[in-house]
Amino acid sequence: MKASMTRAIAILGGTGPAGTGLALRWARAGETIIIGSRDTARAEQTAEAIRKRVGANAQVSGMENSAACAAADLLVLTVPFAGQAELLKQLKPVIRAGSILIDATVPLAASVGGRASRTLGIWQGSAAQQTAELVPKGVSVAAAFHNLSAEKLNGDDRDIDCDVIVCSDDQNATQLAMELAAKISGVRAIDGGKLENARLVEQITALLIGLNIRHKGHGGIRITGLPDGAYRMGNK
Numbered sequence: 001m002k003a004s005m006t007r008a009i010a011i012l013g014g015t016g017p018a019g020t021g022l023a024l025r026w027a028r029a030g031e032t033i034i035i036g037s038r039d040t041a042r043a044e045q046t047a048e049a050i051r052k053r054v055g056a057n058a059q060v061s062g063m064e065n066s067a068a069c070a071a072a073d074l075l076v077l078t079v080p081f082a083g084q085a086e087l088l089k090q091l092k093p094v095i096r097a098g099s100i101l102i103d104a105t106v107p108l109a110a111s112v113g114g115r116a117s118r119t120l121g122i123w124q125g126s127a128a129q130q131t132a133e134l135v136p137k138g139v140s141v142a143a144a145f146h147n148l149s150a151e152k153l154n155g156d157d158r159d160i161d162c163d164v165i166v167c168s169d170d171q172n173a174t175q176l177a178m179e180l181a182a183k184i185s186g187v188r189a190i191d192g193g194k195l196e197n198a199r200l201v202e203q204i205t206a207l208l209i210g211l212n213i214r215h216k217g218h219g220g221i222r223i224t225g226l227p228d229g230a231y232r233m234g235n236k
């Protein structure tokens, strides 16, 4: 898939706060969104709620996750780590060849009963690398959006004070994820290098959660001091 082409974005697990928040922002930016869920009715309800918030021009529909994969070749994965591998194994036969999958999964210990301010050790190195092992050959994986607060995404269209670091072994996937990140007002996208760096970015979320608990906030991250060209941002 080429960067900047017209496309539908299928958000797998899009009924939760992270997926819904991204959908809301992208729908406001004019993107076509498919909310994916294990349950068609739940996906349709979430899609309807987003359409109500965005307005008559919103292009948002809801489908069961497999149907969403079959209908799009730009996929965003927003499910708890505990369900990630099983869902990907189930979806493998229907993920289209040449698709790009952007993984926002954070391997929080909370997903297996531990603390949200701790992460799990993962054999592959990161949740995103696990995803890369589980998707069909020829599907590119980028890791992004881990450090963006769903609470902020789901608020009004105010700027979000956070950078999004994108990691991938495929430059095309990096560019697409950066393009989508830059559509969220206030967000700057930064190329974070190889997919293996997702391990570090995923860990930052656990730190942010700990800080947010301690200070009762919704903190994000900013990377300072890079040349202007390293930051990609929208028009706002």
Ligand SMILES: NC(=O)c1ccc[n+]([C@@H]2O[C@H](COP(=O)([O-])OP(=O)(O)OC[C@H]3O[C@@H](n4cnc5c(N)ncnc54)[C@H](OP(=O)(O)O)[C@@H]3O)[C@@H](O)[C@H]2O)c1
Pocket: 012, 013, 014, 015, 016, 017, 018, 019, 036, 037, 038, 039, 042, 043, 077, 078, 079, 080, 081, 082, 083, 084, 087, 104, 105, 106, 107, 108, 145, 146, 147, 148, 149, 150, 151
């Ligand atoms: N919340 C945040 O601020 C935030 C920020 C950045 C990244 N993230 C990461 O993004 C992911 C989603 O976060 P979230 O807060 O939206 O999570 P969530 O509400 O717990 O889950 C999102 C959706 O995933 C589906 N799901 C739940 N368990 C599943 C399973 N075992 N198998 C397949 N699907 C399952 C559910 O949709 P259906 O029941 O409709 O299928 C649910 O609505 C997590 O990995 C999280 O670490 C979250």
